[in-house]
Amino acid sequence: MTPEPGPMVEAKKLVKNFPGVFAVKELSFSVGKGEIFGLAGPDGAGKTTVIRLLAGVMPPDSGTATIDGIDVVRDPEKAKQHLSYMPQRFGLYEDLTVDENVRFYADIFELPVALRNQRIGPLLTSFGMEPFRKRLAGQLSGGMKQKLGLVCALIHTPKILLLDEPTTGVDPVSRRDFWKILYGLREEGVTILISTAYLEEAERCTRLALFHQGVMAYCDTPAHLKTKMPGKLLNIASPRAREIQKRIQSLEGLSGALLMGDHVHVAVDDDLKRIPEITRALAEAGLPFDPVTVTEPTMEDLFLALLKTKGASP
Amino acid sequence: MRWGRIRAIAIKETIQIRRDTRSLIIALFMPFMQMILLGYGVNLDIKHLPVCVYDREGSQNSQALLKHFQASEYFSIIAVLKDYREAKAALDSDRCRIVIAIPHDFSQKLSDSGGSTVQVLADASDDNTANIAIGYAQSVVGEFAGNLAVAAQGFGGSPARLTQGVDLEERVWYNEDLDSRNYIIPGVVALIMALVGALLTSLTISREWERGTMELLISTPVQPSEVMLGKLLPYFAIGMLDAVFCLVFSVFWFHVPFRGSLFALFFTTSLFLVVVLGVGFLISAAIKSQVGASQIAVLVTLLPTSLLSGYAFPIDQMPPLVQWVTTLVFARYYVTILKALFLKGSVLEDLIRPVLAMGIYAMVVAFLAGRAFKKRLD
Numbered sequence: 001m002t003p004e005p006g007p008m009v010e011a012k013k014l015v016k017n018f019p020g021v022f023a024v025k026e027l028s029f030s031v032g033k034g035e036i037f038g039l040a041g042p043d044g045a046g047k048t049t050v051i052r053l054l055a056g057v058m059p060p061d062s063g064t065a066t067i068d069g070i071d072v073v074r075d076p077e078k079a080k081q082h083l084s085y086m087p088q089r090f091g092l093y094e095d096l097t098v099d100e101n102v103r104f105y106a107d108i109f110e111l112p113v114a115l116r117n118q119r120i121g122p123l124l125t126s127f128g129m130e131p132f133r134k135r136l137a138g139q140l141s142g143g144m145k146q147k148l149g150l151v152c153a154l155i156h157t158p159k160i161l162l163l164d165e166p167t168t169g170v171d172p173v174s175r176r177d178f179w180k181i182l183y184g185l186r187e188e189g190v191t192i193l194i195s196t197a198y199l200e201e202a203e204r205c206t207r208l209a210l211f212h213q214g215v216m217a218y219c220d221t222p223a224h225l226k227t228k229m230p231g232k233l234l235n236i237a238s239p240r241a242r243e244i245q246k247r248i249q250s251l252e253g254l255s256g257a258l259l260m261g262d263h264v265h266v267a268v269d270d271d272l273k274r275i276p277e278i279t280r281a282l283a284e285a286g287l288p289f290d291p292v293t294v295t296e297p298t299m300e301d302l303f304l305a306l307l308k309t310k311g312a313s314p
Numbered sequence: 315m316r317w318g319r320i321r322a323i324a325i326k327e328t329i330q331i332r333r334d335t336r337s338l339i340i341a342l343f344m345p346f347m348q349m350i351l352l353g354y355g356v357n358l359d360i361k362h363l364p365v366c367v368y369d370r371e372g373s374q375n376s377q378a379l380l381k382h383f384q385a386s387e388y389f390s391i392i393a394v395l396k397d398y399r400e401a402k403a404a405l406d407s408d409r410c411r412i413v414i415a416i417p418h419d420f421s422q423k424l425s426d427s428g429g430s431t432v433q434v435l436a437d438a439s440d441d442n443t444a445n446i447a448i449g450y451a452q453s454v455v456g457e458f459a460g461n462l463a464v465a466a467q468g469f470g471g472s473p474a475r476l477t478q479g480v481d482l483e484e485r486v487w488y489n490e491d492l493d494s495r496n497y498i499i500p501g502v503v504a505l506i507m508a509l510v511g512a513l514l515t516s517l518t519i520s521r522e523w524e525r526g527t528m529e530l531l532i533s534t535p536v537q538p539s540e541v542m543l544g545k546l547l548p549y550f551a552i553g554m555l556d557a558v559f560c561l562v563f564s565v566f567w568f569h570v571p572f573r574g575s576l577f578a579l580f581f582t583t584s585l586f587l588v589v590v591l592g593v594g595f596l597i598s599a600a601i602k603s604q605v606g607a608s609q610i611a612v613l614v615t616l617l618p619t620s621l622l623s624g625y626a627f628p629i630d631q632m633p634p635l636v637q638w639v640t641t642l643v644f645a646r647y648y649v650t651i652l653k654a655l656f657l658k659g660s661v662l663e664d665l666i667r668p669v670l671a672m673g674i675y676a677m678v679v680a681f682l683a684g685r686a687f688k689k690r691l692d
């Protein structure tokens with residue numbers, strides 16, 4: 001999928017350095033209308049910094065970014081009228097109730113009172129938050145807090161949502177709800193830029209950027225990214241998966257063994273050669289395991305494999 | 315600037331103050347505590363105060379009274395004057411704080427009617443030392459009258475007639491109640507307002523940085539000036555409430571006379587609040603932690619206000635360099651105004667200079683505060 005003409009978000013050679021850290025290095029990308037654009041990468045990869053630059057709360061050292069065609073660097077206040085930003089750390093007032101928080105942000109965005117009241121009710125109801133209107137935000141569960149953040153972000157019908165790890169620390173059920181809401185918003189034409197630490201979640205994005213040390217290593221649809229996986233991925237199921245992982249990592253040329261519950265995923269160059277090799281090594285160690293099979297890579301496998309190839313070729 | 319956004323922030327801030335115990339304690343309890351502590355707790359003992367005497371009689375009786383003064387640990391007689399003109403000059407030039415004048419018919423009146431009068435001259439409008447000195451003078455004269463009575467008794471006179479003794483005719487200009495508290499309380503009001511105002515506002519921006527709510531707020535189109543005004547409005551209301559409380563408490567609890575114009579009081583108090591809240595906001599915007607900001611707020615208000623505003627320690631008795639420094643202490647002007655309003659019964663027109671000084675201060679602080687808060691992380 002290529003971005004439509006007139007991208008909603010566009011970054012051109014964005015650079016941001018902190019003392020001793022190159023947080024963002026010459027970053028360029030663009031996001032089209034109605035996309036859910038994912039930023040994935042380990043802690044410290046620079047996701048938060050990128051989103052802050054786009055939200056206009058932090059100036060870049062150099063480069064430009066536009067939000068719906070408005071230059072964020074030169075005119076951040078104008079760009080802010082079209083976007084909503086949810087910081088990684090909960091940004092609402094914990095000593096205010098749900099209602100008070102929503103009303104505050106409606107007033108900050110100068111919604112007429114009639115329209116405000118017309119929007120708050122249905123939004124809270126559709127997010128399942130109607131019963132908690134009088135509750136202090138600080139007393140909500142993690143999932144509820146994030147939903148409240150989204151309600152406040154949506155109250156002024158922004159064109160662009162910038163969400164920084166909105167599902168971190170949220171239980172899986174709430175996380176699924178949250179994504180349902182995001183898909184609904186996408187249907188309405190809202191452009192979403194979301195960072196996540198959960199790679200399985202990243203697969204739900206329309207396009208995904210993999211970040212590593214301030215550099216966007218890859219950027220493509222999840223399906224395309226998977227085809228870039230070098231070699232094959234082997235799956236080994238075992239009740240003693242952890243020991244299996246350790247054993248495999250000690251083998252020559254096989255450092256990338258990923259533990260996934262009672263499975264171990266191993267990225268290999270040549271499956272025909274490696275399957276017998278691994279089977280023999282594990283049998284010698286006396287570990288129980290099901291027959292080794294070739295499997296579809298998950299995002300996590302992909303990320304590990306991609307970064308390794310990137311690191312190998314400087 | 316949009317009123318709707320200012321109002322939204324003011325409402326939000328009000329709710330937060332209402333739910334924050336610490337803010338409530340500072341806003342409501344601290345003024346009361348300070349009034350009690352400082353109103354009752356000030357101790358301004360004076361030893362060996364320089365006095366001049368003007369003995370118009372030069373009799374044994376008058377000399378005996380003056381010896382009494384000299385013997386008291388409170389006073390040292392530094393000069394004997396020859397007329398009222400000299401007395402006035404001595405006071406004006408600060409050579410002495412008070413002048414004791416003994417009338418030419420002192421002894422005669424004492425023996426005739428049993429009650430004579432000693433004059434004590436002082437300018438007490440901006441010098442509590444004089445007030446306290448007069449209190450001491452009263453006790454010295456009282457002792458002297460007691461001695462006389464005993465002596466008279468020895469000669470068989472009637473004690474009833476002599477207990478009237480020597481009367482002190484107080485001519486304290488402006489604060490004739492001779493109460494050092496009257497002198498202190500107006501300054502206490504200034505101290506409370508400065509401390510409470512700056513302390514409360516010093517938390518307002520730093521709290522948002524500390525709790526992470528600022529990052530979201532600055533991602534909206536809200537303007538810095540709207541944030542400032544919205545946040546300061548509730549504190550202004552609290553400051554005014556505290557001012558009313560302090561005034562009522564001073565007048566009805568401590569019985570400090572209030573003689574000036576109420577309009578002038580509220581006008582100058584508003585001006586003072588603008589300065590105090592602006593200073594608090596400046597600190598808050600500069601220091602992103604609540605503890606740090608509140609400590610700085612206490613430091614820049616309490617210390618200069620209690621030491622250099624002239625609220626208890628007269629500015630005209632400070633070394634010239636320190637006197638110059640006090641012109642930078644904004645509370646100084648408010649203390650001057652309050653003392654004038656309480657004790658002299660001034661109206662606004664009498665206070666042009668300190669009001670002007672505060673006005674300039676308010677404008678500078680408001681200007682700086684308006685630029686201090688930036689919608690930027692880093």
Ligand SMILES: Nc1ncnc2c1ncn2[C@@H]1O[C@H](COP(=O)(O)OP(=O)(O)O)[C@@H](O)[C@H]1O
Pocket residue numbers: 018019021022023041042043044045046047048049050692
């Ligand atoms: N305000 C800051 N001051 C100094 N260093 C920072 C700041 N913000 C982020 N960094 C550094 O920049 C790098 C990228 O951080 P961040 O953007 O938060 O990554 P992520 O969100 O992917 O975890 C990290 O090394 C981090 O320590």
Ligand SMILES: [Mg+2]
Pocket residue numbers: 047048049088164165
């Ligand atoms: Mg982050």
